[in-house]
Each structure stands twice: as structure tokens, then as C-alpha cells.
Amino acid sequence: MSTYSDASLIFYPSGYKESKLYSLKPTDGSGDLTFTRASSATRVNEQGLIEGVITNLALRSEEFDNAVWAGTVGVTKLANQAIAPDGTNTMDLITFPLSNSSISQGINVVSGQTYTFSVWLSTQSGTVDAEIGNVNVGVYQSVTVTTTPTRFTITQNASAATRYPSIRAINPCSLLVWGGQLQEGSSATEYIKTEGTAVSVGMLANVPRIDYTSGCGKLLLEPQRTNLLLQSENISSASWIKGGAIITPNAATSPDGTINADLVSGVAGKSFYQSSIAVTSSTLYTLSFYVKNVNLTNSKLAIRDDTNGAFIVQDIAYTISTDEWTRIVYTFTTPIGCLSARVYPLRSPTNTGSAYFWGGQLELGSYPTSYIPTTSTAVTRVADAASKSGISSLIGQTEGVLYAEIDFQQINAGGYRIFAYLYNNSAPTANRVRIEIEPTNKIWGVLNSSGVQTFLIQSNVQDAGNLKIAFAYKSGDSVLYINGLQIGTSSSTFSFSANLDSVSLVSYSGGNQSGNGVNEFVLFPTRLSDAELATLTTI
Secondary structure, three states: OOOHHHOOEEEOOOOEEOOEEOOOEOOOOOOOEEEEOOOOOOEEOOOOOEEOEEEEOOOOOOOOOOOOOEEOOOOEEEEEEEOOOOOOOOEEEEEEOOOOOEEEOOEEOOOOOEEEEEEEEEOOOOOEEEEEEOOOOOOEEEEEEOOOOEEEEEEEEOOOOEEOOEEEEOOOEEEEEEEEEEEEOOOOOOOOOOOOOOEEEEOOOOOOOEEOOOOOOEEEOOOOEEEOOOOOOOOOOOOOEOOOOEEEEEEEEOOOOOEEEEEEEEOOOOOEEEEEEEOOOOOEEEEEEEEEEOOOOOOEEEEEEOOOOEEEEEEEEOOOOOOOOEEEEEEEEOOOOOOEEEEEEEOOOOOOEEEEEEEEEEEEOOOOOOOOOOOOOOEEEOOOEEEEEOOHHHOOOOEEEEEEEEEEOOOOOOOOEEEEEEEOOOOOOOOEEEEEEOOOOEEEEEEEEOOEEEEEEEEEEOOOEEEEEEEEEEOOOEEEEEOOEEEEEEOOOOOOOOOOOEEEOOOOOOOOEOOOEEEEEEEEOOOOOHHHHHHHHOO
16 A cells, blocks of 8 residues: 655645745755745634734834933933843833933824733832823823833824824833833734834735644635725724614634724614625625624624615524634625625624624635734735745656645635646646636546646535545546545546646646645655555545
8 A cells, every 4th residue: 555655745734934835745845835925814823813913013122222212301211221021131221300201102003093002111129100101192001110020001092193102200210111012903912022123923925824723734725805894803993883882892802812802782773884895796705703792692694785775685693602702604695786785793673782793804705714804994815825846856747646635615606726736837738737626616637738638527516624635647547536435537648748847736827726725735756546545535
């Protein structure tokens, strides 16, 4: 029986860095895939939390003696006067000579958006009362500072496009200061050191996403999608019409692990919604959002066609838990002539009680993709792509097996989507071997040689779930297996007119993402036997 020792390339979602996915075989780097995505994104991390991008906008976060931190008249600064929380001698001593003396930094922000300012403070001796704030002009929060370095935080809505997060004395005093951070959102997350520029960490552009939604890590390869809902984490904003519902902002810990989920409390016939969302007529869209119940007695959603003045759907019931967050998903088609829509995540004539809400998303497409946070405008996450060229020695040129294990979501519309693809980089459509799904969810094994589609083997309509797919190609003896079953065969003969020298987990051009998580991808340079293919693909 053949084993993975017969494989020429093995990829399993594990090691990665920016723009790179490491292969398990070969180990010399020749099989590592190049990864691209020209935007930031989110994933579910190992802790089960939605992880995106965190940015510290405050410069010189450990250098309060630097001129970027401006003091009022008489304020003095001494660098490196005490041990900081990270164990280094980098806490700076700031002396405030007068009541209301302060130190601050001017930072460009989005007016009206929520930000959290955090900083570690301590004293050389005794206890001192001080204040932090001023992201909302003139608004401060009192803090009691002791000899133990403590991280203090304040969350405020920015009152202008440039704000000055500040540390202010109530009475003349000296404070040890370290780790200044201003970040978007309503909670202070992990500290990020900065020097001369803002620093971001997380799922940045070109960082591969190993997603743990189902517990096991899988590589996300998603198509480009745009979240059309504004202020996806801030129902208290003007983008959401309250409709009589009572909104308590930042009332609970959300799926991203920070305290930024809003509490929605309502009475019968009252609901919140977002309207005037530009959509395309007769087009498939997917609405999704996260909800956790408190004591809501009747959870339903509705979607309205604002152009024609009629509901597309209403009173669509769904079940939510009081113990954990539930992502509600609903797919619908806009009616003829519909150019503007309104969505009600919670709407029912008999709604009473409360529930937490977070992460609203409306996207064009037949299934939900990973969460795309928004503030004042719609946000687009660009498509993922993973590929490698110049590896003809790893690809069987007369026979071989293309194998992929995927976490499959039904597509139902939107064209053809690629799971795995072998091709010649100079003329990618002339000679190629690929596994793909067509619009009615049929899995295809397709081979082109010398510029002609030589044969196609297809499955029946495929249900969603975990799929193990093996497409074995050999002139006169090709076969497709899915989940241990032989789907079809082809006795067509072929001969490639140019070497297959490249592999991609989407199409050769970087488009046609499958929208599914890749659990494993393997190349075999020779055709395995039918028995070996059955064993390889058995769930």
C-alpha cells in the first residue's frame, strides 16, 4: 500500500510567515507556496476567537521623553528611571509641576469612531491620583496610581479628526510612564511597541490565515468579498436606526475577545435596522451576524426591499444560545428592480427581552465568508491565493495524483471555483490538470492537453461537509475519487505539449477561489492504484 512517502509535495496548514506557506515535503523550501492577499482579514485563532488586525497609533510608546509626547509648561521628562512591565529599565519619569499639567500626543483618528487609550503608570513612592483621556476633548477618567506598574485604560469616541490622548495631573506630582497605546475599538488588547511609526499586528496583507473554526486548522482561501453593513460592531452609532430598541454599547465580551458587543433590549414591535444599503437587482446576498441570548423570547430577522417598498423576507425565526455566540446566516435574492435594501437582525411583533449583538455582515454571494469589520464605510477583503512555479520535478508529467482535503461549503452560484490546479506557467490553459466545482455543486476532475480539453469526470451534486478528493491522471487510465468512492473514469489518451511546472490552490491567475478551507494538499508523481486512492480518500 502506498503511503505519503510516495508523495512529491505535501502541504498541511501549519508553518507560515508573511507571503509564505511551508510544505511538509520537500523540506528544503522548494515546495513552499507563495501566498498573497492584498488586504487585511480575520480568522478564528487557536483560542476560538476572531482575530484581525490591531494597530497601535501612538508613536514612541516607550519613549515619553521624546518630543512626540508634548508636555504643558514646566513638565520635565527623565528617560529610563524604573523597571517596566516587560522587565526592561524603560519607564520614564514625568514631573507635572502644576495642577492640570499634562503630557499628550496628537494622533490622526476618525472623528466619531471609538478608540481605547491605555498606558502603564506607577509612582516612585506613595499613591497619586491622576487622569487619562482627552480622545473626547476635555473628558478624563480618574485613576489611582501606586508603586506597582498598572495598565490603565479609557474608551472614548474621538471628537475630531486629530485627538490628543493625555496623561494629566490632578495635583503637582511625578509619575513613571510606559507603554502608551491608542487603538481602534472599545478594549485594550495586547500591547504593541512602537517607535517612529504606528505598528500593526495580526492578519495583515499577505499573511496566510490558518483558521480553527472547526477545531482543526485549515488554510482559508476565500474570494474577494465586501461587507456592506456599516459600523458592524457599533449599533449605538447613527448607521443603525434604533426603531425603539434600547442599545447598551460595549456590554459584553464579543467573539473577538474584547468588550465590544452591544446589548439590544426591546419591546414588542420594536427593532433596530440598517437601511439604504446599495444592492444589485436579482442578485444573491448573504446576511450574517453574531448573537448571544440573554432573555429574548422571540428571535427573528427580516430584509426589506426599500426600492419597491416591500419585505423580501420577514419573521424568519432562528435559535440562539444563552451560553455561547451563534453566527446567524441567511441567504436571499434581491427582487427585480431592488437597488436598496434594509436589514433587521432582530425583528418580530412579539420580540421582548434582550440579546447581545456583534459583527453584522452583508455580502454579495451565496455563503458567508470570514468576518469583515467595518466602521464608517463598507470594507473589502481581497481574495487569497497560494501557488508555486518552477516545480516541474515535483509534478508527474505523464501520470500522477492531485489530492485535496477541503472543508466544503456549497457554492450554488457564482461560477467555477478551483480546489487545486496544475499547469504550465507560460501557457496555463493549454496544459493543465484541475479539481474544481461548477455552479450546481458538481465536483470536476478536468484535464487539458495541447490546448484541448481532453476529458472531464464529474460527480453528482455534492453536499457540504468534509471532502477528500483525488484526481488520478494517466493516459488511457484516469479516475476521480471522493470520500472513498470512485466517481468516474476516463480512458482518453493524452500527451502534454509542455511540462506542468506550477501548482495553485486557486486558478493560475489568482482568481476563482473555492471559498473553502484547505485541510491538506498532496501531489503524487505517479498514478496510485484504485485501492490506494480509495484508502487515501476514505473519511
